[in-house]
Amino acid sequence: MITISSLAHVYPTGKKIYFEDAKFLDNENWLILGDSGSGKSTLLNIMTGLLSPTKGQVMLNETNLYQLGGKLDKFRAKHMGIVFQKPYFIQSLNVTENLKLTQSLAGLSKNPERITEVLESLGLIDKRDAFTKELSVGQLQRLSIARAVLNNPSIIFADEPTASLDDRNTEKVLDLLINHAGRQNASLIVATHDKRVKEMISNIYFVNGGNS
Numbered sequence: 001m002i003t004i005s006s007l008a009h010v011y012p013t014g015k016k017i018y019f020e021d022a023k024f025l026d027n028e029n030w031l032i033l034g035d036s037g038s039g040k041s042t043l044l045n046i047m048t049g050l051l052s053p054t055k056g057q058v059m060l061n062e063t064n065l066y067q068l069g070g071k072l073d074k075f076r077a078k079h080m081g082i083v084f085q086k087p088y089f090i091q092s093l094n095v096t097e098n099l100k101l102t103q104s105l106a107g108l109s110k111n112p113e114r115i116t117e118v119l120e121s122l123g124l125i126d127k128r129d130a131f132t133k134e135l136s137v138g139q140l141q142r143l144s145i146a147r148a149v150l151n152n153p154s155i156i157f158a159d160e161p162t163a164s165l166d167d168r169n170t171e172k173v174l175d176l177l178i179n180h181a182g183r184q185n186a187s188l189i190v191a192t193h194d195k196r197v198k199e200m201i202s203n204i205y206f207v208n209g210g211n212s
């Protein structure tokens with residue numbers, strides 16, 4: 001479960017954004033909706049520990065993210081899966097090596113069986129030795145999901161995961177995300193503008209920019 005309370009962020013430009021308190025429970029799928037510029041990415045960055053909020057707190061179960069100090073990066077790698085709008089991978093490593101890196105950044109021991117299992121479930125096993133530049137956009141997005149679910153995180157975040165995908169791949173990618181989150185009893189939190197995604201997830205958290 002992830003809980004946000006009294007969250008607000010002020011950018012150096014003076015732009016202030018306030019966020020309603022919320023609890024996102026295990027096994028729940030949520031959409032983060034809001035107009036362009038309302039603060040969806042800001043919220044995801046705060047919830048993933050990438051942007052320290054000006055005020056308020058983020059608790060993942062019993063852990064207060066912003067009290068972790070130097071342990072935050074390893075904590076994130078172990079307990080959170082993140083799918084970004086544009087997948088980025090280490091170009092000089094192949095698919096399997098990129099996933100091995102995800103295990104080691106979380107301080108986990110090597111688990112090649114888990115890598116095989118995840119690649120199989122995402123239809124990427126025949127690409128295990130390929131370099132990421134050899135993958136299509138849809139395959140890269142599935143590899144992002146592989147990386148996000150690999151360490152069995154308790155929460156999976158996705159920021160506009162379907163923006164560059166056609167209808168068929170959008171449905172596939174969303175199905176896979178929902179499926180994997182469900183299998184792991186994780187919560188899934190998706191920020192999107194995509195109407196196609198809105199039909200597939202029913203819990204909605206609105207970001208209204210908290211104009212002030």
Ligand SMILES: Nc1ncnc2c1ncn2[C@@H]1O[C@H](COP(=O)(O)OP(=O)(O)OP(=O)(O)O)[C@@H](O)[C@H]1O
Nearest residue numbers: 011012013015034035036037038039040041042043
């Ligand atoms: N680094 C920054 N410095 C100053 N202002 C910023 C910064 N990042 C975002 N903002 C401002 O904060 C507000 C929220 O931005 P954010 O990217 O979170 O919105 P969003 O809802 O994700 O938008 P979109 O749907 O267009 O991606 C916007 O007004 C934006 O201009």
